[in-house]
Amino acid sequence: MSAVSGLRIVADENMPHVEPWFSGLAHSLTRKPGRTLTRDDLMDADVLLVRSVTQVNADLLTGTPVRFVGSATIGTDHIDQAWLAEQGIAFHHAPGCNAQSVVDWVLSVFARLHLDFELPWWQRTIGVIGAGNVGGKLVDRLKTLGVRTLVCDPPRAEREEREGTLGQDDFVGLNTLLQASDIVCMHAPLTRPGEAGQHATEGLIGADQLALMKPGAWLINAGRGPVIQEGPLQSALDTQCIHAVLDVWPDEPRVSERLLNAVYQASPHVAGYSQEGKWTGTRMLAEALHHWANQPLPSGPDLPQGPTLNAAFFSQDTPEHLGSELVQALHDPARDTVAMQQSVQGDHIPPHTFDALRKEYPKRRELAAAEVSNVPAEAEDWLRKLGFRL
């Protein structure tokens, strides 16, 4: 195939590192707000680069010259992949790009629970629903830390049974996981019956499922909001003794004040927003587009060196306490919660305010980017297992 260049590229204005990686291929590079992108914006575009807020389907692309769509995300529920394939439009996304970021975000929530409630989460049973790139990494990290984990992932369990590769994780059914877990972490994609049949996840967690949870258990969702039904969740938080931490919302980008007030920690769909995760998402699309265009990938930008944390400045009561404080130093979910609470207008956070919180989100690094100095010998093993470099 001959090399393609001079592409007219339209990219989401919130996608970082686009110029250094794509300008060599571009005749024009136009940045647009992804949420409000229209068909008219694409009448002169060959390539469309989006994030999770743009619905890419026949309504958006019919009659446009777009031949390549890239989404710098793990999730693909905003993309009508079947329609793109029918039209012969190439599609690429970025599987796993920000998986470590989400795992580190979960650890920051655990650290908050430890510091606020003295909850020794490492001695509890943690259930993970959806064990792909994100959930699988989380399970591995928890096992390394010696935590008892339960995994519910029926599509993976079926595939591994078919392929004879069962054994790495002990899969359990959803009901068993909900009944037996002290903390439930949700990392399933948003899928509908048409594409995923009996394993569709939309509305997977409703009143019957919430009623199975242990009194006092925690439900953490960093997958997609509509996997949990809003009404039953609200009732369970109001009347049952369960607690929730939400990064994604049933009616996102609108968040009701009532639900916001009922959860312990809240964030505006930013679990994957580490600098590493965003950098990798854009780079994976750059690789895919350069491959499609039969052009060599330019050397892109590098991320700055991560921070150094001096353990001597943190409480060293126990290794776990030091770990929680260091994790909070890199990312404190309480900061996001306050920002969400301050964004309520009337009885909800409006979509444009939710999007503004995401657009202006402070830079965040993954645990592995941070180097910790002056670590007491007894804490070294725990900090390494959490993911820090010493």
Ligand SMILES: NC(=O)C1=CN([C@@H]2O[C@H](COP(=O)(O)OP(=O)(O)OC[C@H]3O[C@@H](n4cnc5c(N)ncnc54)[C@H](O)[C@@H]3O)[C@@H](O)[C@H]2O)C=CC1
């Ligand atoms: N909050 C955030 O910022 C982010 C959210 N996400 C969301 O997390 C989801 C998961 O990400 P990855 O693990 O990288 O995706 P993945 O595709 O690698 O894994 C998803 C796993 O969920 C499993 N699954 C599917 N249906 C299920 C069901 N009914 N019950 C239990 N498990 C089921 C699949 O078999 C698969 O193993 C993404 O689809 C995306 O929607 C991803 C990145 C950032």
Ligand SMILES: O=C(O)C(=O)[C@H](O)COP(=O)(O)O
């Ligand atoms: O990768 C995914 O999937 C996500 O959920 C993204 O982290 C969401 O970020 P945006 O694409 O909406 O910026």
